[in-house]
Amino acid sequence: MNRIICLTGGIGSGKTTVSNFFVEAGIPVYIADERAKAVMDEAELIAAVQALFDTPVILDNQRLNRPKLRELVFKDAELLGRLNAVVHPAVAEDFSKWLQQHQDAAFVIKESAILFESKTEGLCDEIILVTAPEEVRIQRVMLRDGVSRENVENIMINQIKDQEKRQYCHYIIENTDKSKTKLQVEKVISNILTKNK
Incomplete structure (x- = not known):
């Protein structure tokens, strides 16, 4: 039975960017939203x-x-x-x-924006939180989805704040610079594989 590592973060935090780095490293990723x-x-x-x-x-x-x-x-x-x-x-x-x-994988990533909101964190062996400053997140979503600030803020209101999530997470990935984010992902993979031995 492989380990289930859940990856979460608020809207605009960059979960897709982080997920793609895991995929590049050969780790199976399940994108719950997709x-x-x-x-x-x-x-x-x-x-x-x-x-x-x-x-x-x-x-x-x-x-x-x-x-x-x-x-x-x-x-x-x-x-x-x-x-x-x-x-x-x-x-x-x-x-x-x-x-x-994907039973042969050492571990899998389950990406879920609403991991805590859906109360499914109990299914995870460990949890990764992807985070970024709120204003950065708002601008990302407005640009990506072509929506208003109000629309993004309405979604954020229904998501648990990062400060609350941090206490339940095993890894925090600060996603403001892609090259630094990739290094953080590599470190997380190394740590998880070490625990699996």
């Missing part, structure tokens, strides 16, 4: 998600309109909770299948 998108394109889950809403406003060409969905749920904590209750079990099942395909 897999959730694939799972949410399945007809059964589309129906379950749509049932949460009064009107079918979140469909676009028979697929979920994610920007509209995000806009609706991040303004309504109760609705977000109900959505997560539908999506999280489906993603957990998908992860179990993925894990079986």
